[in-house]
Amino acid sequence: MEELGYVPNQAARSLVTRRHDAVAVVVAEPETRVFADPFFALQLRGISKELTAHDNQLVLLLTEGRDDHARVGRYLAGGHVDGALVFSLHLDDPLPELIQRAGVPTVFGGRPGWNGDRRDVVYVDSDNRGGARDAVRHLAGLGRTRIAHITGALDQTSAVDRLDGYRDVMVDADPRLIAEADFTPAGGERAMRELLDRCPDVDAVFAANDLTASGALRVLRETGRRVPDDVAVIGFDDMLPIAEQADPPLTTVRQDIEEMGRLMARLLLRGLDRGTPHEGAQGVGGTPSSVVLPTTLVRRASA
């Protein structure tokens, strides 16, 4: 009751603000990827629990890819939802611009990649750079000297931040020890083959996520390398059961993906409660600020 503009209950609030009690979720990936990568299912689980607890409808806008994002923008601008949760943005995606024009209150999953004065943007992220540093320091602590990095999709800030964390520790890293991939198992396989080709003496790999690490492990096994004896491997995510059932079980940097989803939804709903539906482009209600969650190194057998 202390707060100005406090509205005592949801029904009254609904009368005032004409809420739909519906929140759009946009995963800026083709729907095939949304269903293939368990990361998204976990994030959606957190979002779904939180929205349901507040009797808000989760409206997932699926697409075949970036060409469809203009249509997503039109739907968001059409007044069908109170706000939006957007994750897995890639650089040059028109979505943030479209969302801003639509004036829809939005919370992003992962720091958006654009530059400029956008302190009003609210996002939930993990400490990707710090987590990456922990992983590479752990490998160095094991006495490894030829530590490689298999990157994620470098048009996403999470991949760039993890690469930066690797470089923070490996200040003079041999550039041939960095192989680019895209957060998928197939990308991890390709990159691991490249690395073994270029640097047969590689003795450790920090992979940008667990799916990539699982691809790298497969190639190491096929080429007769023992993990961790010959090559130590660390992933990122602590995606279960993938990390636990890897051969050998994967040492990895844990981020709480479901909690990230829950937090995104909570920040958005809190902003909607405090603000008005149309100040969205200026962030949600002006009050909530971005959150960066800590990560933890989970030690299993691979490093």
Place this chain on the structure above:
Amino acid sequence: MEELGYVPNQAARSLVTRRHDAVAVVVAEPETRVFADPFFALQLRGISKELTAHDNQLVLLLTEGRDDHARVGRYLAGGHVDGALVFSLHLDDPLPELIQRAGVPTVFGGRPGWNGDRRDVVYVDSDNRGGARDAVRHLAGLGRTRIAHITGALDQTSAVDRLDGYRDVMVDADPRLIAEADFTPAGGERAMRELLDRCPDVDAVFAANDLTASGALRVLRETGRRVPDDVAVIGFDDMLPIAEQADPPLTTVRQDIEEMGRLMARLLLRGLDRGTPHEGAQGVGGTPSSVVLPTTLVRRASA
């Protein structure tokens, strides 16, 4: 041009009917199940391709379960979409009633379970009963006499139809040869244990889907039964890679799940083009009728 009411292009049509160019998809299952069972990803893939080809936005309404369906009904009634595609309905689900009241043109995936005079209901289904008959006849043709059936969730018509197909062939089946499950691997495991307990002489199993069959195979392996020598097993779906990578590779009844999704979307869009948005409760445009797709037996190693 021959058809009355023909509208030459989408822009003009949009002016006439105030279309949102958005279609809701409701899977009447908790979101955890939507992401855990590849059946839904496949059906959504077909729907997404077809809607995208017609520049319609796929609006997936996720829930934590049936308690949330009243909220889904409110969203559908709120005029945010032109029509709805609804699948995996269970008996006594309030959704069909809510949808009818909302007056939203709808195509169902799978024959809805309610009774009465609803010839106006449009659905896309597979020939579940015929496919089940083919499976059980194949097992009988192999000389098996103690043929069991592990059912799907019997509050769904697909499960009831497959049980009916089993009974069509096994006219005087020992009732102890029928074990109830729920289309999940865990359900298949439980049911297979029950069957072995009750009828240790069982020599064949027709499982209601491939996931259930995979659970049954696990239990047969654990209890030292050879497949197909001791017990032949047939599934339903031909879900890849599950059926191919089963141990042994699974003989199964194929239904084209992605095509079912595509057809649902096509029927709905065709109905919307011909009809008006508000005759929905009377079916879409009155023109399209339900479609039942044929199934095929795919022989691999398990039977």
